[in-house]
Amino acid sequence: MSRSIVCAALMALGSLTTAPARPSNAERVVPNDNRHAAGRLAHGVLTVALEARTGVWRPEGDSGRALEVGAFAERGKALSTPGPVIRVPLGTEVHATIRNRLDRPLTVYGFGAPGSPDSVTIPVNGSAPLRFNATAPGTYYYYAKRGTDPFGLRLLEDMQLHGVIIVDPPDAPRAANDRILALSWWCSVAPKSPSGLGRCTMAINGLSWPHTERLGYTQGDSIHWRVVNFTELDHPMHLHGFYFRVESKGNGRTDTLYTPDQRRMAVTEVLQPFGTMSLSWLADRPGNWIYHCHYATHLSKLVELDTENGALDSTMLHHHMSDRPHQMFGLVMGISIAPKGANPAPTETPRAIRLVQRERPNVYGSQAGMSYVMDGTPEAGDPAALPVPGPMLLLERGKRVAVTVVNQSSEPAAVHWHGIELESYPDGVPGWSGSGTTILPAIAPGDSLTVRWTPPRAGSFMYHTHFNETMQMGSGLYGPIIVLEPGERFDPETDRILFFGTAGTGTNPVFGPFPRFVMNGKTQPEVMNLKAGTRYRLRLFNLAGDSPLRVSLDSGTTPVNWKPLAKDGYPLPPSQTAPRAAVLVSDPGEIYDFEYTPAGAEELTLRFGPVPPPPTPAPTGPPPPPDTAAQEGAPAPPPPTVSVAVHVR
């Protein structure tokens, strides 16, 4: 998450919102799977009547906690989050009326011509007619907040006032095969709590894992998703086991549909705040999979409503029993792909690899350090060694491996092979990966487990923990996987691994203190030496905390040029490989390969650190009400940008 945005967003909510919402007898706000279009379409005109009311939303299912929120409904129907879907063919005229049955004037955005600064304020108990022509295909949305000031941060009770607008091109697939996944949140700050948060939830289509819908497909299905971000945060959305093709990115007002030569393949794509994207993928292997945000906090207990002030109420765990083996909450979708035809098991004898998960107390302050150690490396013979990142797994495309993970740490272990197109069982999500009754277990302390898989593609991938990710990942449980073509040789002199993480984990994602960024396990990496005229492959891996990371390779303060080669291990389309300034902003879960050839002897600087905050816009509305909560806790400074000397000889 963008730290500056989180602080600003949550602190602005401040004292107005720290009280938990009251359960009440108010009407329900039901989760919306976005499969049904609202209104009546006739003769090229969609007529739809919407209403905003207050209701009770239970993002953790019917037995979970209740939150009182404003939401939209079609007139005469149930409130939902997200609100009703407006879905029309290209060229349709949309005639909407919106009635405001909330307690304050309602400002609604998104019902104008694409690109127009549209908004309308509807008085209490009033209604407004809104019209637009659907002139451009794509993914859009409407959103609203109570009050008359320009759109900015929404108060807690307003954070579900939105819905998706789809304009289908003439050749659109059937809506049933074109699912919409809408992300939303509800978070209250508590400056004195250990986490900085009071209560918090993050939801997809109105539900939070493990209560999110399970998407069911059959092996061989083509899948198309539109993903809409109704939160003030960015989310690096990661699909396990499959590449997807990114087909469009938008901001709600405009949608950029990529031409075939612009479409890149990825396993993680960042969804910007209030951004949209669409993607497609082929479900060519059966089993259970997940699609989730790669910010560890966004699938941690902090986004579970029985966690108050950072502490999980264990008496409430029965609500989430199905989730115990992997301890995930929040922004996770489960996907089950039914097998079609025979899926014969490979018969090849795999190469055996033994990875030991180690732990040492008090490495990051009072936090333990954890790392992977591989048999046959010098660290294996040194019981005190705690290498971060873990050892490089250097593999050959098509050659099967059997990795035995030995858990010598005090917590359950699970390892995810990130970016590898493997079978479901070894994918690494305990309690979920696999199918039927063959489900991957967590590896208990003192226990071990062997998983077998075959890398089908050469490139840069990574392995990392998929258990208690906020703590275990920050403690160092990750490492690179390099897959080479048969016969290809790895030369560490010209093939450089830059693996970004954090030195431990912050316990307070709102106010800090925030952990420092590390590269290859070091807060201050040593000098890099390069040779002029030599072609280098720089492989950049990001598993750094809960905020975007900026990396640059500079001559003085001006970036040099490098050539993008691959994203998440997949070669980029030729249209995206033109040399460009060596600046990369990425989120955790992303992997980039660049080519760089220094021309002559020179002193360069590699810099890595937080993304500088955007300039603060001048206030345009009345000053916010006095906010005692925000005054009590000012956020700690962001971690520093680190400079690494790069000598070119």
Ligand SMILES: [Cu+2]
């Ligand atoms: Cu996220």
